[in-house]
Amino acid sequence: MERRHSNVSLQALIDDALAETPPGRVVWVALSGGLDSSLLLTLTAAACRRHPRPIHALHVHHGLQVAADGFEAHCRRLASRLGVPLFIERVTVDQTAGLGLEGAARQVRYAAFSRRVAPGETLWLAQHRDDQAETFLLAALRGSGVRGLAGMPPGREWQGRHLVRPLLARSRAELEAEAVRLGVRWVDDPSNADEAFDRNFLRRSVLPLLQSRWPHAAQALAGSAQRAAEAELLLDELAHCDLTAQGGDPARLPLAGLRALAPARRRSLVRYACRRLGLAPPPSARLENLLIQLEARHDARVRLDWTGAEARVWRGKLYLRPIHATLGVGWCTEWDGAPPLPLPWGEVHMGLAPADGRAVRLTLRARQGGERLRLAGRGGRDLKRLLQELDVPPWERERLLVAWHDQTPVAALQPDSLRWVAVAEGWQASIGRG
Incomplete structure (x- = not known):
């Protein structure tokens, strides 16, 4: 990436990136008001005059400092001068969530992105090569593996949206020189001078010291991140092959197959399966604990959880799943049977x-025990025995919901996996996308 674009002007780089976006789809530019994003919006607006595309700017107002209103005012002036529609998302950062200030701000920022940017649309972010070098150093100092060292990808799919960093291969010095040449104005965030934040300390003290000895330090660190990203792709390909050999279901991994793998491949497969399921992979210590517990006796009730996810062992399989909200005691809801189905x-x-096809009124409530359903061709069946026949794990049996019509159970639903376990004779169930 860097070698290919090293002799290309920043404007040509943005023109090329814009030309690669799907025609007619909105391109959003995340606009903080700083140097990087102000320049990116300026170059993108110019590119749109040559390659017509709908372009919008998005500013997230975090409200963390007095200067925040000034950032918004600058963004409004810049977007107005460029003729770009600007959208403001005001957010509240929860500093008690245990993520740290930077982590909590990032979480609400991306939540704002998902609210405003529609699936299928593209969001451009203004990170550059120096940002990538800082990310690599932070990951290394935290003891991250290859995935963390890979840093920020130049582009990726995220919740159905396209996230692109068109300036990632260029240095901040190049961006500043171009902004000065074009007369672009920007605002400096006062918090960027606070070296209590790890990234600011690296940016202001560590990287300049490294570059005084090794002038191409940022370029070299960003290059290492790129090679780590390539290694991560290869590891994912290997993990995909291992998953396929284990049956292809990331939510249910056979213990025998896992135990047959070398420890490094076993760890890689569990992490890969979690990512396939949209779960955060377990931290290293948790993962090692889990692998030890996989050697437990066959009937052991293994359960281990981490942020938003859990692992369970049952009947020779490792189950990976999200931690779902619990239903209140006595929870029930009335429903006419038509999609959507309201759950807590x-x-x-x-x-x-x-x-x-007649209209009905249903009551959906947690399974109490003793329910019987009349199934087509099988007659009355005890729901408990039916769940055993279907190999439904015990923790999912505990969360089963039963649909009742006129005091008669007519269907059983697994809310976690969103499937109908059983449907009574004379009834039809459906499931699909909203």
């Missing part, structure tokens, strides 16, 4: 209706 943690696109 959100609506899901599921339906249940009589085969004759």
Whole structure:
């Protein structure tokens, strides 16, 4: 990437990036008001005059300092001068969430991105090569593996949106020189001078010292991040092969197959399976603890959790799953059977209706025990025995929901995996995308 673009002007770089975006789709530019994003928006607006694309700017107002209103005012002036529609997202940063100030701000910022940027659209971020070098150093100092050392990718899919960093291969010095040449104005965030933040300390004290001895330090560190990213791709390919050999289901990994792998491949497969499921991989210490517990006797009830996820062992399989919200005692809801189905943690696109299509009123409540369903061709079946036949894990049986019509159970739903376990004779269930 860097070698290919080293002799290309920044404007040509942005023109090329814009030309590669799908025609007619909105390109958003995340605009903080600082040097990098102000220049990126300026170059993008110029590119749009040659390669017409709808372009919007998005400013996230964190409200963390008095200067925040000044950032917003600058963004409004810049967007107005460039003729770019600007959207403001005001957020509240929860500093008690245990993520640290920077982590909490990043979390609400990306939540704001997902609210404003529609799936299929593109969001441009203004990080550059020096940012990548800092990210690599931070990851190394935290003892990260290859994935952490890979830093920020130049582009990736995120929740159905395209995140692109078109300036990632260029240095901050290049960006500043171009901004000065074009007369671009920007605002400096006062918090960037606070070296109590790790990234600021690296930027202001560590990297300049490294560059005084090794002038190309930032370029070299960013290059190492790129090679780590290539190594991560190879590791993912190997983990994909291992997953396929284990049956291809990332949520259920056979213990026998896991135990047959070398420890490094076992760790890689569990991390890869978690990412495939949209779960945070377990921290190193948790992962090592989990691998030790995989050697437990066959009937052991193994359970281990970490941020937003958990692992369980049952009947020779390792189950990886999100931690779901609990249902309150006595929870129930009335429902007409038409999608969507309201659950405490959100609506899901599921339906249940009589085969004759008549309107009904259903009650959905937690399984109590003793329910029986009349199944087509099988007659009355005890739900408990049916769950055993279907190999439903015990923790999912405990969370099963039963749909009732006129005091008669007509269907059983697994809310965690969003599937109908059983549907009574004369009834039709559906599941699909909202």
